[in-house]
Amino acid sequence: MTDQPQQIGLTRDAMAQRVALDIRDGAYVNLGIGIPELVAKYVPEGREVIYHTENGLLGMGPSPEPGHGDPELINAGKRQVTANPGAAFFHHADSFAMIRGGHLDLCVLGALQVAANGDLANWSTGGPDAIPAVGGAMDLVAGVKTIYVITQHCTKKGDPKLVGACGYPLTGLGVVDRVYTDLAVIDITDRGFQLVELSPGVSFDYVQERTGAPLIAVGGAPVIGSTEP
Amino acid sequence: MINKQVASVAEAVADVFDGATVMVGGFGEAGSPIELLHALIDQGATDLTVVNNNTGSGEVGLAALIKAGRVAKMICSYPRTTNSTVFPELYRSGRIELELVPQGTLAERIRAGGAGIPAFYTQTAVGTPLEEGHERRTFDGCDYLLAHGLTADFAIIKGRTADQHGNVVYNKTARNFAPLMAMAATTTIVQASAVVSLGKLDPEVIVTPGIFVDRVIAVVDPEHESALVAAGVSYR
Numbered sequence: 429m430t431d432q433p434q435q436i437g438l439t440r441d442a443m444a445q446r447v448a449l450d451i452r453d454g455a456y457v458n459l460g461i462g463i464p465e466l467v468a469k470y471v472p473e474g475r476e477v478i479y480h481t482e483n484g485l486l487g488m489g490p491s492p493e494p495g496h497g498d499p500e501l502i503n504a505g506k507r508q509v510t511a512n513p514g515a516a517f518f519h520h521a522d523s524f525a526m527i528r529g530g531h532l533d534l535c536v537l538g539a540l541q542v543a544a545n546g547d548l549a550n551w552s553t554g555g556p557d558a559i560p561a562v563g564g565a566m567d568l569v570a571g572v573k574t575i576y577v578i579t580q581h582c583t584k585k586g587d588p589k590l591v592g593a594c595g596y597p598l599t600g601l602g603v604v605d606r607v608y609t610d611l612a613v614i615d616i617t618d619r620g621f622q623l624v625e626l627s628p629g630v631s632f633d634y635v636q637e638r639t640g641a642p643l644i645a646v647g648g649a650p651v652i653g654s655t656e657p
Numbered sequence: 658m659i660n661k662q663v664a665s666v667a668e669a670v671a672d673v674f675d676g677a678t679v680m681v682g683g684f685g686e687a688g689s690p691i692e693l694l695h696a697l698i699d700q701g702a703t704d705l706t707v708v709n710n711n712t713g714s715g716e717v718g719l720a721a722l723i724k725a726g727r728v729a730k731m732i733c734s735y736p737r738t739t740n741s742t743v744f745p746e747l748y749r750s751g752r753i754e755l756e757l758v759p760q761g762t763l764a765e766r767i768r769a770g771g772a773g774i775p776a777f778y779t780q781t782a783v784g785t786p787l788e789e790g791h792e793r794r795t796f797d798g799c800d801y802l803l804a805h806g807l808t809a810d811f812a813i814i815k816g817r818t819a820d821q822h823g824n825v826v827y828n829k830t831a832r833n834f835a836p837l838m839a840m841a842a843t844t845t846i847v848q849a850s851a852v853v854s855l856g857k858l859d860p861e862v863i864v865t866p867g868i869f870v871d872r873v874i875a876v877v878d879p880e881h882e883s884a885l886v887a888a889g890v891s892y893r
Contacts, residue, residue: 482760483684484830499686499881500831506685506738517829519836519864520684521768524761528779552786559745560757562787563735567761570780601784 436634437581437610437627438652445470446625446652447536447578447608451477458482458527458568460537461505463578467536480532482564484523487515504564527564528571535572537565539579539607541594544620544641546604548577549596562599569600581609581638588640590614590621611635613652614643623649660821662852662873666696669846669874673702673811680767680838681709681719682814685738686882688831690815690848691718693874695892697813703727708767708809710760710834712736712744715886720744725893728753732807734760740886759787762804764837769806771840771869776805812842815879816865819849823870824863832864839869848876 438446444466451457451467453475459465468490471477479488481503488503489510497508511517526532541549548569551562569575579589590607606624607614612635613624622644623632628651636643663669670693673679679697683689698721707728713720720743722728736744736755747753758766759781769777778801782788792803814835816825825847827835839845847865852875885892 481830483687484833498829499883500688501829502685502687506687511829517827517832519832520760520764520834521837524764528761528765528781557749559737559748560755561735561737562757562759564760566759566785566787567781570783571761598785 437630439610441466441470443578443608443610446613447576448472450576450606451475451534453477455533456480456486456531458532458535458572460535460565462538464536464538465505467578480523480526481509482523482527482568484518484520485509485511485515486518486526487512489515524564524567524571527567530571530573532572534574534576535568536576536578537568539577539589540596541589541591542577542579542604542607542616543591543594544616546602546616547594548575548599548604549594550599552597554597565599569603574605575603577604577607579607579609581611581635588638591640611638612649617644619644622646625650625652627652661823661867661870662821662875666692666848666874666876667699669693669848669872670696670700670813672844673697673700675702676704677702677810678706678708678808680809680812680834680842681707682812682833682835682838683719684710684830684833686714687829688815688827688833688835689713689718689882690813691880691882691885692876693813693815693846693848694718694722698722698725698727698893704729706730706732708732708807708838710734710763711738712741714738714740714882716743716891717880717885718882718892721892723747723753730754730756732756732758732763734758734763757787764834766804766807767834767837767841770808771837774806776803778802779804807841809838809842810844812838812845814838814845814847816847816849818851818853818858819847819870819873820853820855820858820867821873822855823847823867823873824858825849825865825870826858826862827864836865839865844871845869846872846874848874848879850877850879851875
């Protein structure tokens with residue numbers, strides 16, 4: 429036995445895998461930069477998902493083989509990608525008409541903070557030296573039907589990222605539907621944060637202590653991975 | 658005979674004047690008209706307002722134009738990216754103005770400007786710091802913000818193939834803002850890897866019809882921003 433603390437909570441990949449279970453066959457999906465990008469790897473076999481990148485591509489595929497990329501075939505994170513068979517290119521007004529017009533089914537984004545009423549802060553810390561940069565985040569949360577957030581439950585300093593009210597500048601008001609963290613799956617409801625599932629080895633109290641607003645328990649929340657998709 | 662093809666990038670940008678608003682195509686390096694940007698640096702126009710999604714990277718293309726002190730104001734959605742150092746430095750020292758616009762609102766403002774629509778309402782940015790200065794109005798129980806159409810004196814964009822009438826097709830995600838900017842500018846200048854004779858472009862697949870284009874210049878083997886940055890190139 430060692431004094432090494434046991435790893436508590438899901439890895440980033442396991443978080444992404446859990447999100448992927450909730451993406452239905454045939455969905456049109458926009459994945460944000462960072463952890464959200466991992467979700468595409470884990471879509472269960474037998475489901476076809478079409479990925480949208482706001483810089484003008486539906487049917488985005490994975491990164492190209494080394495040496496086979498095109499610097500003009502990139503994703504919103506400006507990394508080289510591929511176009512799947514059946515893909516389409518379009519200009520920015522069409523791309524954001526898809527977003528603003530409610531044509532996309534789902535967007536998965538990262539977060540700095542999520543409030544119990546679904547407010548999201550994910551574009552700026554508001555620091556005096558920060559260069560403000562918003563990209564398409566405000567358009568996505570305002571326009572896409574369902575918004576999932578995937579994030580660590582707490583900051584590196586241990587502060588809750590699920591809070592009563594966001595302190596950072598907002599990206600959108602009341603836009604988040606569900607949050608997937610390393611500790612739990614939590615829905616945003618009219619009454620606030622509602623526990624859906626707990627990560628293996630994590631208790632309700634453990635999550636509540638690390639959440640900046642009351643967590644509602646409904647019945648016994650199942651453990652992530654214990655139920656069939 | 659209509660022939661919009663010009664002989665050099667220098668000729669293409671010769672009349673850009675001090676204080677002009679210039680829309681520059683591209684999302685990151687995809688669609689960035691590097692050769693036209695370098696010609697604009699050589700040409701010398703200054704005090705420009707530039708519309709682009711980003712602010713360039715390294716010290717080539719748009720970043721080089723900014724570094725040369727020619728840009729008084731940027732209108733963009735995401736002014737910091739990997740290898741973007743020129744803009745942040747000028748911004749922090751108060752030497753360049755920034756109008757930050759959500760990406761979709763920026764695209765639609767340009768489209769509206771080109772389509773003769775003075776303003777429109779969008780849900781984007783309601784309740785956020787970027788609401789400031791925008792009229793809010795309720796339609797069917799939802800709140801929207803007023804956004805104004807955006808036009809420019811010049812657009813400089815990059816296509817894959819063009820013809821002498823100014824019809825343009827693009828390469829993959831290099832299309833991005835270019836078709837919108839072509840509509841919104843008084844004078845639209847296109848650099849294309851190939852300029853083909855009339856009839857070679859299938860009318861069914863033309864993305865930008867020539868009515869939106871004023872000048873076409875062939876830049877057969879255009880530079881890629883990332884390759885220049887990786888090679889440590891600094892223009893001027």
